[in-house]
Amino acid sequence: MQIQSPAKLNWTLEILGRRADGFHELRSWFVAVGLLDTLSVEPQQQTSTLTLDGPMSVGIPSDRRNLILKADALWRASGGEAPFCAWHLDKQIPAAGGLGGGSGNAAAALLLLQKMSTTQPKLSLEVLALTLGSDVPFFLQQQSACLQGGQGEQVLASAEAPDRNIVLAIPFIPVPTAAVFRNLDAPEFDSSAKIKSQVDLSFPEQPGVNDLLSAACIAAPKLALFHSEISKFARFHLSGSGGTFFCVAEDPQSASDIAAEVEHLCQHVCVVPLLRGPVIANIKPEE
Template identity: 35%
Template sequence: MELSSPAKINLWLRILGRRPDGFHEVETRLCKIGIADTVSLELLGTGNSVALTCNVPGIPLDESNLAIKALRAFEQRAGKTHSWRIHLEKRIPSGAGLGGGSSNAAAILRAANELAGQPLELGTLLEIAGSIGADVPCFLLDTPAADGTGRGEQVTPAEFPWKLPLVLIKPAFPIPTPWAYKQWKDSQELPGVLYAPQICPWGEMVNGLERPVFEKYRLLAALKTWLLEQKGVQAALMSGSGSTMFAITRTGAESAALAEAAQQWCGETAWVRATETLV
């Protein structure tokens, strides 16, 4: 099977506090966008081997990869092992806050269940997904947007009729999600940077992780300020724990023009794409 594995942005991410289990309670809306990896899964037969390949150097090909973790978790719940071959054709950058690894894991769960004769129902797949990562369940839903609570893993489909043009900008450095959450409580706002919710027709865009991330990665704070000054920009925000910043524009032509300007502003090492939310 070959499946499209889309990226996401967080239109909002509110951190409500630290939980007894060490994770953080959040409220978030995840919205799928038009940048996607392609995930291929082949059932080879009996056995328990997994061969993973990827077009991007540096992506882990061992059991630490969320795609293999998803496959192992599926087999454990289904009670049967097979031999598999996985290929990831990556277009979503890693360490970007765009959910690439989580989306790949969800695609593997969906494909493995189909190839194995659908032994598990969606509710069980969602449970497995939540145990792999907080963003994974969202990608199992056949909706363009979902609201996440708990650690983010408790998902419900969200109505989202807007097709929003946007620009994604990821500098050359990644940001580890656990680090960003760990720094959240003691972090401080930088003067002159907008952290307040941005009121939009689709909701209040805000991200509680901007505070700790901007405090260390000043480029991202400057990038957000610059984006908000650009023509046609309705809102700008960091996605997830970063390092991707995104700006929503009024039209596709404006997002294309902004992408060119952002590439010049950030330099050639930055990953910049114009895209839109899925409907």
């Protein structure tokens, strides 16, 4: 069996304040895009293993550090029973780029394990997903655009994404997430605030501000230079804490033109659509 897990973009990203637990409260529209990893699985004996290939697989661990094997172990530890798995990942989504590729892989593994199960786990997939990371529950949603709160794990609203042509500009510049959040000058978060009532719950037609942009550029000065250069060609927005930028084009030809103009500045550039329907689509027999 196999399943495809998409990349996600932060269409908007607001930091509402620093919480008492040291984490930051955010509000962000997540949206899935058509840059896809493919996770395949076959039953095997003794233990679960992972192999990888694809252009973005270099440097990705295939041991227990990988979220796929973490998801496998967690699902079994919570009471799920299924044959051990020979996992294989065709990696197309760059790691550590603000695209949520690893989180999507973890969600895909949970869905495949449920399909293979002889006994369901005691905990729900949503609880298991949240245990693996705050972005993982998004990939279990039935609509491809969701307004997320908390650390990214709370679904405040969902919507059908519009038809849009997206250019992804990826510099492969390391951006240390912890340093980004240390650079934020965020106020103390008022936990009594009624966040949901203070915001328009409809999906915005155009991307909004990412409150992490300035802090990310301080943490990684090369990112600021990259943003300055690509912004000469179109209005680019940062996804997550970086370092992938994206822009919205009027039509497929405009998207291709922008991609060609910025290609010399990027390590990787591609044109993708916003996805519609469930974030992760149906499981398919392996071809």
